[in-house]
Amino acid sequence: MLKDNPRLQWLKDDNIRPYVFVRSENRIKNPGSLHSLDWFEGVSPTYINPLEIDEVSFGNQILQLEAQAFGPSNMAMPRWVFFDCAVTPGFVAGYAMRTSAMSPEMRIMMNLKDEHEWTPLSLFIIIPTMSSEGEWVAHNLCSVNALLPKGKGYYGLGFLSKAFGLWYANVNICCGFTQWGNAAIKLHSYYGPFQILTAYTPLHSYARTLTYRVKVDPEMWPHFFNKKPLERFQQAFVDSGKSIAPKEDSSLIRLQRELEQGEGPYFLNSQEILAKDVGAPLHLYTQK
Ligand SMILES: CC(C)(COP(=O)(O)OP(=O)(O)OC[C@H]1O[C@@H](n2cnc3c(N)ncnc32)[C@H](O)[C@@H]1OP(=O)(O)O)[C@@H](O)C(=O)NCCC(=O)NCCS
Incomplete structure (x- = not known):
């Protein structure tokens, strides 16, 4: 079991859960039905709709995290790319933390605004392609671990964010x-x-x-x-x-x-x- 790994104890924290940032038309019909894997069974992701005005604060935090992680390599994603090329054709998945449970250090580091109940700790953007074989493009992956001092983060966060997205969307x-x-x-x-x-x-x-x-x-x-x-x-x-x-x-x-x-x-x-x-x-x- 994944949660038995001593380095993955954060998965037991009720204040951390997977999220799916997806417009309603792109919702996956039978999530998790292609791959037999028990890692995410019984997990209820938080759904957030990027097209709704009241959800913009969550999208802003995704962009803030992305800009901090990719700024050093000069590959931060322009806002319009996020909207046109990511959330409109595909979706974003990752882990989010209940904002009220975040530490003062994390709040400062992530320039946190208390506008949304959840704050993204990671993001994995995935977009379907024209291929008939169920092929998708992994467009972006980042995790707050890239910003935290070594040993202070959530081990496996980046790996599990992508794993969750691939499992959830039945990606072949x-x-x-x-x-x-x-x-x-x-x-x-x-x-x-x-x-x-x-x-x-x-x-x-x-x-x-x-x-x-x-x-x-x-x-x-x-x-x-x-x-x-x-x-x-x-x-x-x-x-x-x-x-x-x-x-x-x-x-x-x-x-x-x-x-x-x-x-x-x-x-x-x-x-x-x-x-x-x-x-x-x-x-x-x-x-x-
Ligand atoms: C790449 C990234 C998503 C990895 O996420 P993460 O949460 O840090 O990684 P995980 O905790 O899931 O996995 C840790 C393992 O990955 C590998 N790893 C991750 N970052 C590493 C690094 N900088 N150096 C060496 N190994 C690394 C190691 O195997 C590590 O395991 P170990 O500690 O047992 O050696 C994250 O560092 C990030 O956001 N980076 C900036 C943006 C970026 O470059 N994204 C990828 C674009 S292709």
């Missing part, structure tokens, strides 16, 4: 983006076998962006916490003998060119990513 395939130097790659690679769609992405604001695609597999999720070997990956994938050096543009471009010529598909080994320093060379795997 998820693609997304991260920069090769971002430690977030450690989380993103644990939701399913981690295929590289682009290794070098000059159309993005940051060319050193990795686009990934996963077939969502909740059997992998507990391994993010217990660090046990991913036997299913070892059974289904084989080391291609090639590797990538994420710190070297020439290596990223070489792999990108190979992918464009139809080589691969190549996958990264999540366990190797978790064990190594961010930016260290990684082996490329292919399906057996």
Whole structure:
């Protein structure tokens, strides 16, 4: 059970619960019906409608958290992008805390206004694509842990926010983006076998962006916490003998060119990513 993990005791706090910030037309019909996983069973998320004037304060806090987390990398999301490209086609999920239960330190750090009963601690934005395979785009992920001193946060908050969103929306395939130097790659690679769609992405604001695609597999999720070997990956994938050096543009471009010529598909080994320093060379795997 997830709540038995001593580092995840905050999940037992009644003042913290998942939220779904979604317009009524986008509400998922049968949430949590695709993946068999007991992590979120019996959990009642708080629903908030982004189109309602009285709910703007919750949206403002999401934007405030996002701006603080992404400001240093100069990728804070403009308000109109949040509205046009995130909450209108997709939805936001995450964990929220009852505002009255927040500590004075958190209030100051998050520039908190007491306008809403709940305050977001994390956000995961996910948008459906035109693919007929049930493919979604993970557009944004951040957690208040990025702003808190190490050891003072809510361990697993970022990972569980994305896990909740994928489970809740019955996501079969998820693609997304991260920069090769971002430690977030450690989380993103644990939701399913981690295929590289682009290794070098000059159309993005940051060319050193990795686009990934996963077939969502909740059997992998507990391994993010217990660090046990991913036997299913070892059974289904084989080391291609090639590797990538994420710190070297020439290596990223070489792999990108190979992918464009139809080589691969190549996958990264999540366990190797978790064990190594961010930016260290990684082996490329292919399906057996
Ligand atoms: C990336 C982010 C969402 C992770 O959320 P989080 O709540 O901090 O992470 P979790 O508690 O769920 O997971 C912790 C684990 O993730 C990995 N991890 C997360 N941040 C890490 C970091 N800065 N360095 C190394 N490992 C990190 C580690 O494996 C860690 O486990 P460990 O402490 O046992 O080693 C959060 O740090 C964040 O908001 N960052 C700023 C915005 C951003 O870059 N978002 C990702 C865009 S792709």
